[in-house]
Amino acid sequence: MVAALPGQAGDGERHIAHLDMDAFYASVELLRYPQLLGLPVVIGGGRRHQPEPLVDGSLRFSTLRHYAGRGVITTATYAARALGLHSAMGLMKAAALAPDAVLLPTDFDEYRRYSRAFKAAVAEVVGTDPPVIEDRGIDEIYIDLSGQPGVAADHGATIAQAIKDRVLERTGLNCSIGVTPNKLLSKLASDLDKPDGLTILRHADIAARIWPLPARRINGIGPKAAARLEALGIRSIGELASADAAWLIAEFGQSYGAWLHAAAHGRDERVVVTYSEPKSISRETTFERDLHPRTDRAALTVIFTRLCEKLAGDLQRKGYEGRTIGLKLRYDDFKTVTRDVTLEQPTADAAIIRRAAGACLKRVPLERRLRLLGVRAGSLARPGDAGRVTAPRAAERDVPCMPGLFET
DNA sequence: TCTGGGGTCCTAGGACCC
DNA sequence: TCTGGGGTCCTAGGACCC
Numbered sequence: 001m002v003a004a005l006p007g008q009a010g011d012g013e014r015h016i017a018h019l020d021m022d023a024f025y026a027s028v029e030l031l032r033y034p035q036l037l038g039l040p041v042v043i044g045g046g047r048r049h050q051p052e053p054l055v056d057g058s059l060r061f062s063t064l065r066h067y068a069g070r071g072v073i074t075t076a077t078y079a080a081r082a083l084g085l086h087s088a089m090g091l092m093k094a095a096a097l098a099p100d101a102v103l104l105p106t107d108f109d110e111y112r113r114y115s116r117a118f119k120a121a122v123a124e125v126v127g128t129d130p131p132v133i134e135d136r137g138i139d140e141i142y143i144d145l146s147g148q149p150g151v152a153a154d155h156g157a158t159i160a161q162a163i164k165d166r167v168l169e170r171t172g173l174n175c176s177i178g179v180t181p182n183k184l185l186s187k188l189a190s191d192l193d194k195p196d197g198l199t200i201l202r203h204a205d206i207a208a209r210i211w212p213l214p215a216r217r218i219n220g221i222g223p224k225a226a227a228r229l230e231a232l233g234i235r236s237i238g239e240l241a242s243a244d245a246a247w248l249i250a251e252f253g254q255s256y257g258a259w260l261h262a263a264a265h266g267r268d269e270r271v272v273v274t275y276s277e278p279k280s281i282s283r284e285t286t287f288e289r290d291l292h293p294r295t296d297r298a299a300l301t302v303i304f305t306r307l308c309e310k311l312a313g314d315l316q317r318k319g320y321e322g323r324t325i326g327l328k329l330r331y332d333d334f335k336t337v338t339r340d341v342t343l344e345q346p347t348a349d350a351a352i353i354r355r356a357a358g359a360c361l362k363r364v365p366l367e368r369r370l371r372l373l374g375v376r377a378g379s380l381a382r383p384g385d386a387g388r389v390t391a392p393r394a395a396e397r398d399v400p401c402m403p404g405l406f407e408t
Numbered sequence: 409t410c411t412g413g414g415g416t417c418c419t420a421g422g423a424c425c426c
Numbered sequence: 427t428c429t430g431g432g433g434t435c436c437t438a439g440g441a442c443c444c
Contacts, residue, residue, distance in 0.1 A: 044412080045412095070410090070411080070412080071412070072411065072412050072413095074412080074413095074444095087444090088411080088412085089411085090409065090410055090411055090412095091409095092409040092410075093409055093410070093411090094409095095409080096409065106412095136443090136444075137414095137415085137443080137444045138444075139444075140444070219442090219443075220441095220442070220443085221442090222441060222442045222443080223441090223442090224440090224441060224442085225441080225442090253419095255418080255419095256418090278415085279415080279416070279417090280414095280415070280416085281414090281415090282413085282414065282415075283413085283414090284412085284413060284414080285412090285413085286411095286412060286413085324436085324437095326437095334410085334411070336439085336440090337438080337439085338437090338438060338439070339437085339438080340436085340437065340438080341436095341437090342435085342436065342437085372412090372413095374413085413444105414443100414444085415442105415443080415444085416441105416442085416443080417440105417441090417442085417443105418439105418440085418441085418442105419438100419439090419440090419441105420437100420438090420439095421436105421437090421438095422435105422436085422437090423434100423435085423436080424433100424434085424435085424436105425432100425433085425434085425435105426431100426432085426433085
């Protein structure tokens, strides 16, 4: 892992940007189907909901009305959000709320193309070599602007606007940017004026802009932690900031308790990381209907072998071998179990993976029906590098890059 | 009408070694 | 005979994120 040195902008403060594409998948689809602009549209579900060409040359789109299955929304347009639809919501539930909303299948290849394009646009503007950009998935990045000329004067407003303009010019897509002294605050800030937002925040703004927000908005406070905080009478970030650090540590443990306190006060020293190696690669699938290990044994065997072959293919394509092979299954009651085994030698071979995962399967209860099966490879190494796990090669260390920009 | 697929990180206990 | 630490590896589960 290569960490960028925390840059200084002359005023002793870092200037970190968080850029988040607005309703990314849905916005890419609206570029392709502009006739859907302004309509409630959700992305998700399986193959079947491809728009259908009609004789008059127009397209017929699927709606949620007759959806049956186990898919979830990955992204909803802002018009759909106004109807209460949001990502991670089951499509069946969404159909009950908005039966006439348009349903489009996910097209990851297309989103990856736009992802590369917007990241390249940002790299053009920030211009350093290598650009101090941290990939946070397909639609988000952090950028360390501290070394940019003139940032100290306006705390990054000018360059952030230039980035937004360039992303729009190159992709036709809007994004929202927050610029603050650290990643934690920038992540919060980029969300404050969404969509098409640009929010500059300094430490002095925390009380007015951050403290009124629900604690749940902090990256790292999920549903469980938020519920526990609420039970303790803490809903807002400001209430969390008022809490005694020692008391938070007593309630949540040394590590998480201390972090909660620091986060609520807007403190975060993490640097923008421009390069990292994957730790694990996995494949999993949820069945259309729950399958029983005995009565559906043949079907499960086919799926299991397919997953191992896909995982082996991913490993080979990306140039890794895994020494730890893991199995994951989810029962009809949604309980999840995992088993793993560490091999003598790392592998990217489908048959070896299949055998190892099969051994894991023997260690797991198989009385209930299953809804999900998955396989995973961990302890990754590059073939030929005996003994080394995931530390980068010397040659790679010298040439840090942002994997997302160059992925194929 | 329940809840996708791809990840990361943390915790915790036991084995094993020094 | 009993009592110690520390360190690393392995495994399982869970919270969280995009």
